[in-house]
Amino acid sequence: MSTDFTKIRAQFVLPDGVIYLDGNSLGPLPKAAAERVQRTVTAEWGDMLIGGWNKAGWMEMPARLGNRIGRLIGAEPGSVVLGDTLSIKVYQALASALELNPASKVILSDTGNFPSDLYMADGLVRTLGEGYSLKTVPPEEVEAAIDGSVAVLMLTEVDYRTGRKHDMAALTAKAHAAGALAVWDLAHSAGAVPVDLAGCRADFAVGCTYKYLNSGPGGPAFIYVAPRHAQAARPALSGWLGHESPFAFDLDYRPGAGIERMRVGTPPVLQMAALEASMDIWDTVDMQDVRARSIELCDAFIAAVEATCPMLSLASPRDGAGRGSQVSFRHPEGYAIMQALIARGVIGDFRAPDILRFGFTPLYTSFDDVAGAAKILAEIMATDAWNRPEFKARQRVT
Numbered sequence: 001m002s003t004d005f006t007k008i009r010a011q012f013v014l015p016d017g018v019i020y021l022d023g024n025s026l027g028p029l030p031k032a033a034a035e036r037v038q039r040t041v042t043a044e045w046g047d048m049l050i051g052g053w054n055k056a057g058w059m060e061m062p063a064r065l066g067n068r069i070g071r072l073i074g075a076e077p078g079s080v081v082l083g084d085t086l087s088i089k090v091y092q093a094l095a096s097a098l099e100l101n102p103a104s105k106v107i108l109s110d111t112g113n114f115p116s117d118l119y120m121a122d123g124l125v126r127t128l129g130e131g132y133s134l135k136t137v138p139p140e141e142v143e144a145a146i147d148g149s150v151a152v153l154m155l156t157e158v159d160y161r162t163g164r165k166h167d168m169a170a171l172t173a174k175a176h177a178a179g180a181l182a183v184w185d186l187a188h189s190a191g192a193v194p195v196d197l198a199g200c201r202a203d204f205a206v207g208c209t210y211k212y213l214n215s216g217p218g219g220p221a222f223i224y225v226a227p228r229h230a231q232a233a234r235p236a237l238s239g240w241l242g243h244e245s246p247f248a249f250d251l252d253y254r255p256g257a258g259i260e261r262m263r264v265g266t267p268p269v270l271q272m273a274a275l276e277a278s279m280d281i282w283d284t285v286d287m288q289d290v291r292a293r294s295i296e297l298c299d300a301f302i303a304a305v306e307a308t309c310p311m312l313s314l315a316s317p318r319d320g321a322g323r324g325s326q327v328s329f330r331h332p333e334g335y336a337i338m339q340a341l342i343a344r345g346v347i348g349d350f351r352a353p354d355i356l357r358f359g360f361t362p363l364y365t366s367f368d369d370v371a372g373a374a375k376i377l378a379e380i381m382a383t384d385a386w387n388r389p390e391f392k393a394r395q396r397v398t
């Protein structure tokens with residue numbers, strides 16, 4: 001497959017005067033999504049009322065969309081399902097993985113992981129008690145820390161701040177050799193880098209759809225369970241839609257077949273309609289093409305910024321192969337600099353304490369965007385345009 005990025009870019013709403021480098025946090029609106037959601041609202045919800053669950057196929061959407069995402073992450077058919085938020089799916093995957101491996105009690109993760117993943121793990125070990133614990137080490141020390149005490153290795157493949165990418169195949173193999181299971185968070189991988197869950201023999205994986213997959217704010221998360229575990233994994237969050245027969249209304253929980261058991265409650269139909277429109281675009285895309293172009297875009301941005309802004313230090317790996325689809329720079333005034341950029345139409349984001357983060361998403365980021373963003377950043381740094389009180393006032397979302 002050879003991906004036509006010019007044609008694909010034209011399928012997104014990109015406001016005039018904006019260079020959008022934050023699709024790693026919230027993907028933009030696919031043009032077809034507005035119409036698709038409108039149709040779900042009026043022709044399905046409006047006309048069919050509750051009949052939409054059967055007639056419009058709402059009940060099958062979580063598994064149907066899971067399969068389409070599955071192609072992007074190397075998952076076997078029928079091994080991915082949508083629902084809930086990523087934090088919830090992290091909990092679910094971890095709880096199931098721990099239960100499958102009762103001989104050990106340690107969850108191993110790294111200090112670069114997204115806090116919510118660590119909070120969820122911490123909450124789970126507190127609930128379990130009984131000697132369970134969460135251990136975190138610096139990202140570069142993870143491999144050495146995998147030993148026989150580890151029950152579950154829980155990592156986010158691509159670091160949300162720096163973009164540093166773990167070696168999923170090698171770390172999963174090491175975890176298995178030590179008798180541990182591996183749970184991978186693909187929040188910054190799905191739609192960003194090629195992932196081969198089946199080839200890596202990952203045990204569980206989770207991710208979100210509102211970042212690179214463009215399902216809109218609050219879009220549902222996804223969970224992957226390796227087929228070899230699917231009939232053994234017990235969902236700790238055992239909701240009625242994960243039951244073998246939800247409409248039997250049994251008083252006892254019986255897990256549904258395979259991945260269906262990872263469903264919890266009523267799925268967000270309107271949000272999934274938006275995701276469907278986005279997946280119509282993704283279905284035409286080859287992840288190898290996305291990866292090649294993403295590395296070129298990121299390399300071009302690094303070169304342009306380093307040529308003009310010596311006061312910014314690169315926080316991301318210089319080697320494209322060791323990086324996700326983002327570039328981060330450090331500066332003590334990073335927050336104000338990002339606000340000044342946003343005021344000039346270059347939208348990235350800031351991650352405490354000092355990281356300016358720029359996402360490069362080949363579906364709609366062009367080389368002109370890279371050059372334009374680097375030029376505006378250079379002007380802001382050369383003139384100290386960031387050094388104004390209005391750029392230093394912290395907003396709720398950074």
Ligand SMILES: *Cc1c(COP(=O)(O)O)cnc(C)c1O
Nearest residue numbers: 085086087114116156160185187
């Ligand atoms: C974005 C992100 C989350 C967010 O979780 P939600 O429950 O969707 O708010 C969690 N973990 C990682 C690694 C993320 O990048």
